[in-house]
Amino acid sequence: MLGEAYGGLSSLPEFGQLALIMAMMVAFLQALVPLWGVAANNGVAMTYARPLAAAQALFLLVSVVVLALCFVNDDFSVAYVAANSNTALPTPYKISAVWGAHEGSLLLWVAMLGWWGLAVALFSRSLPLPMLSRVLGIMGLVSFGFILFTLETSNPFERILPSVPREGADLNPLLQDFGLIVHPPTLYMGYVGLSVVFAFAIAALLGGRLDAAWARWSRPWTTAAWVFLTIGIALGSWWAYYELGWGGWWFWDPVENASLMPWLVATALLHSLAVTEKRGLFKSWTVLLAIFAFSLSLLGTFLVRSGVLTSVHAFASDPERGVFVLALLGLVVGGSLLIYALKAPTVASVGRYEWLSRESFLLMNNLLLLVAAFAILLGTLYPLAIDFLGMGKISVGASWFNLMFVPISVVLTLIIGVGAMSRWKQDKANRLTRETWWAAVAALLLGIAAPLVASGELNWSVVMGIGISVWLVAVSLADVWKKCRGQLSRIPSLSLSFNGMILAHIGVAVTVVGVTMVANYSIEESVRMAPGDSYVVDGYRFEFERAGHIEGPNYVSDAAQFVVYDGDDEIAVLRPEKRRYLARNTIMTEAAIDVNLLRDVYVSMGEPLDDGAWGMRIQVKPFMRWVWLGAIFMAVGGVLAMFDKRYRQRKQTADAQEALA
């Protein structure tokens, strides 16, 4: 009917907005009813938590699907669609355009919050009802705040009426890529997943029950969020590497830092939870980490998305959004810290441990990870503060971040393996030395051998990087050998969380190897080449065969064809492109890369010069894949650990605990 009034316009967007408003109201009830139920000890009210969480998730799903449909239908009466889509845009990108800019990615963010809530409702059968009610109530409260924010300041369903544009402005060409279809949702799943851990921590504080059971419930959820974050960050790095045409894989850019900080704190939290579960120690510290992790993920999503990190003046241009974000952040962080201050002193950790013990190693792990996160936070916010104070425009160079991050990573890598094999409470230096001396020898020998093999010259930073990686892998394998008492066939019967841990730790070593090799042995050359020219980099001969022209669905491009030879063997045909996206008239570089486990060869086109020549960027990057392969190891390790059977304990035990409580 509304459609007829506006001459054939679909009323679908209003339907989506209505669903979002419904989700907000349900979220409000989800906060109110179960939390009141706990306070009033009303069992019926508490049982409303699960169905309300399910209803909220459903309404949010409808809302996201509707926005996607608006994109697929090219409904340019919706301002967000008009700004981020185009009739010529291929359909998969129309769908991914849902999270291509601020409004839609916020919608996806709140939707994921709702879906995590649904996951808690579904998979927490063993949780006592009051605990579940608190957890879902808190998640409902957070959800309510952010849906309100979306509707008030960033409504993706807003219409441009009555003059509907005929054509959309198209999705930013940088985002028209597979990496950008999957990277933001994965990262958001991680960010938002930390809200579950946060809710568990606050719920436990409110209930005054920071015990082993709470830690055991929190662990798989923390791990799940951490796995998403790990993959999300790796995908972002991989995307930046091939899509930006620079061949860099990490820039210490605010956007990247914003994802790395919650990851570092979540990693610390994973390990601190282990101590809390197994030994009943570090309780209030663990809670604090859960609060930090979620706060940093809020900072990550909202400050980055609202453009504040680009410039504090973005704040001034859209004060409503900025003030709302700050208020929400203040409420979440301030409120949770207040609860922490009131409740944490009543929580006492009992138990002792000696200087040399697994607790000590894990404490060190936590401190190092937090210092790293803090340094990154400082480096990211410092330019903002200086700008805000009117003291000039500065940028913090990558060299500073490397200066901070590299030494911390080295120490961390050194203690990971020993920490994991050391004993709780107290260990003996003799025992550790006896079991790991050979690993140290192997690390030293292989570390020294690596640069000699790679380049014939001794390079101490390579010795260091390879040495600590070998050390970590060797110590981890020694641990496995000991646990399976020398019979490798017993490995599958070791606990999933142990195998997962070992795999994740080996993943760290794999990434360190990749970073070391890429940082030290990458070769990058910018050369002027015309068709027919060839150029040799690191023994690879790059022949520029010919230049051509390609027409894509919404772009046209100049393309080059390279044949790469290793000696006389042809190893790859590479076709880099220089695309011009028509709707925005934007130029984009499409790099061409040939990969294997030992090296990437990379060609990207610069700009056209005189006489048909081009500026070409040619790179050979050894062990590039290892950087992301390590992240895959870590993620798979995390998934294994999540499915450890002790997290699927029988409901009876939980009920028994509830009866005791």
Add this chain to the structure above:
Amino acid sequence: MNPKRKKRLQLIIFLVIGFGAAVGLLMYSLSQNINLFHTPSQIAAGEVPQGRTIRAGGLVVEGSVKRDNSGLGVTFEVTDGAANATIFYEGILPDLFREGQGIVAMGQLDANGVLQASEVLAKHDENYMPPEVKEALEQAHKDGKQSMQEAANGGYGTDSETNKAGAY
């Protein structure tokens, strides 16, 4: 003071000192690693020391881009409306580098007052203006030296997902 409290106090003092020292070191090393932004006017006025790594930027002056005949060297001028600065760069310019576009370069001033750039950043969004450049333009405009209305036209949208440094 009972022994338990004493132990706790020692721990707190230790933590405060350690934390303070760490923050101090971080801030010190930070102050050594920052790159200040300078406008073409500041460079023209000789306010910028030679040999120090700075960032500078403005709109690329129409007709000022000159490529070397061989190799990848390029010279161009940027303006904030009040003064121009000359920049030399050897290598591949970013996709969005073009005349009239706002760019930021990082490098050092040589004896001739030319910025020898090691990096040139231009953003992957034609509507985007680096905030430093935008401010420099406004500053020059405010100083009443020349109107830059035509040059600085266009919406200053920010799209943060594309704000990876590499996309700059």
